[in-house]
Amino acid sequence: MTHMAPVYVGRFAPSPSGPLHFGSLVAALGSCLDARHHGGKWLLRIEDVDTPRTVPGAAEAIVGTLERFGFEWDGEVVWQSQRTAAYQAALEQLKRSGAVFPCACTRREMADSALARDGSRRYPGTCRNGLPPGRSARAWRVRAEGVIRFEDAVQGPQEEDLARDVGDFVVLRADGLFAYQLAVVVDDAAAGITHVVRGADLLDSSARQIHLQRLLGVPQPVYAHLPVATNEAAEKLSKQTLARAIEDHPPATALVAALVFLGQQPPPDLGQASLDEVWSWSRAHWQLDKVPRLRHAIAPSF
Numbered sequence: 001m002t003h004m005a006p007v008y009v010g011r012f013a014p015s016p017s018g019p020l021h022f023g024s025l026v027a028a029l030g031s032c033l034d035a036r037h038h039g040g041k042w043l044l045r046i047e048d049v050d051t052p053r054t055v056p057g058a059a060e061a062i063v064g065t066l067e068r069f070g071f072e073w074d075g076e077v078v079w080q081s082q083r084t085a086a087y088q089a090a091l092e093q094l095k096r097s098g099a100v101f102p103c104a105c106t107r108r109e110m111a112d113s114a115l116a117r118d119g120s121r122r123y124p125g126t127c128r129n130g131l132p133p134g135r136s137a138r139a140w141r142v143r144a145e146g147v148i149r150f151e152d153a154v155q156g157p158q159e160e161d162l163a164r165d166v167g168d169f170v171v172l173r174a175d176g177l178f179a180y181q182l183a184v185v186v187d188d189a190a191a192g193i194t195h196v197v198r199g200a201d202l203l204d205s206s207a208r209q210i211h212l213q214r215l216l217g218v219p220q221p222v223y224a225h226l227p228v229a230t231n232e233a234a235e236k237l238s239k240q241t242l243a244r245a246i247e248d249h250p251p252a253t254a255l256v257a258a259l260v261f262l263g264q265q266p267p268p269d270l271g272q273a274s275l276d277e278v279w280s281w282s283r284a285h286w287q288l289d290k291v292p293r294l295r296h297a298i299a300p301s302f
């Protein structure tokens with residue numbers, strides 16, 4: 001019997017830097033419904049690779065909230081903090097192919113370099129061709145080369161010139177931790193993720209991730225970036241701002257607000273229905289093409 005790989009494997013990958021808020025509920029719901037709509041799997045990964053930003057107890061709180069909201073993921077939860085060996089192996093592969101280089105530069109030394117598209121400092125290339133004499137490696141960077149183009153299933157055609165828009169980016173940080181960009185690519189590949197549905201705040205990370213996928217020889221998933229929920233002042237909701245609102249509302253009401261936000265037009269009385277009814281309506285009616293093609297949108301009050 002031939003083993004067929006599943007056609008759709010999606011995931012939700014929250015960082016445990018605080019409790020689940022409305023913005024992350026939107027990403028959880030959108031990724032879950034798109035997977036279920038395709039008869040696919042939906043996995044849960046806790047992105048606790050950035051240990052200094054990890055808030056004790058936040059991961060457990062997120063998992064608890066997801067359960068209370070009726071989310072059902074396939075298989076065991078994956079924890080990035082337990083995946084260091086896989087990230088190390090990927091880094092060794094990148095070292096062998098010459099795709100990465102050691103970098104001695106401090107933040108202060110880069111303070112005058114040009115800005116990248118996301119407003120951070122673009123790496124000026126100081127250590128690209130070897131460490132300056134007497135300096136030792138603090139971090140490892142990947143050479144950013146080429147123009148990456150891809151079609152985002154919500155946001156449309158995307159293009160990023162890696163050298164111009166991003167610059168050589170860090171894969172192993174000066175504090176010894178692996179960077180999110182590497183961890184996410186290694187983990188998505190290991191889990192066989194075929195579709196990445198997440199917030200559009202990560203749209204600009206996709207080109208870096210595609211670059212790493214090509215360097216590591218792993219498949220490129222389909223990307224769909226959902227609008228990011230903001231407050232009236234167009235500020236991205238922090239883990240704090242709406243965390244309370246999620247906890248304070250019945251799950252059905254919050255899920256229906258997330259469906260409205262995602263353009264799914266649920267019937268007006270669905271907010272008063274049971275959690276099971278909300279889920280069965282959602283599974284039956286989910287349409288990715290109804291999601292507004294916006295990078296951010298104001299969260300509805302509920």
Ligand code: GLU
Nearest residue numbers: 013014015047184198202
């Ligand atoms: N951990 C990231 C976050 O919570 C999401 C990463 C991803 O979905 O690729 O913003």
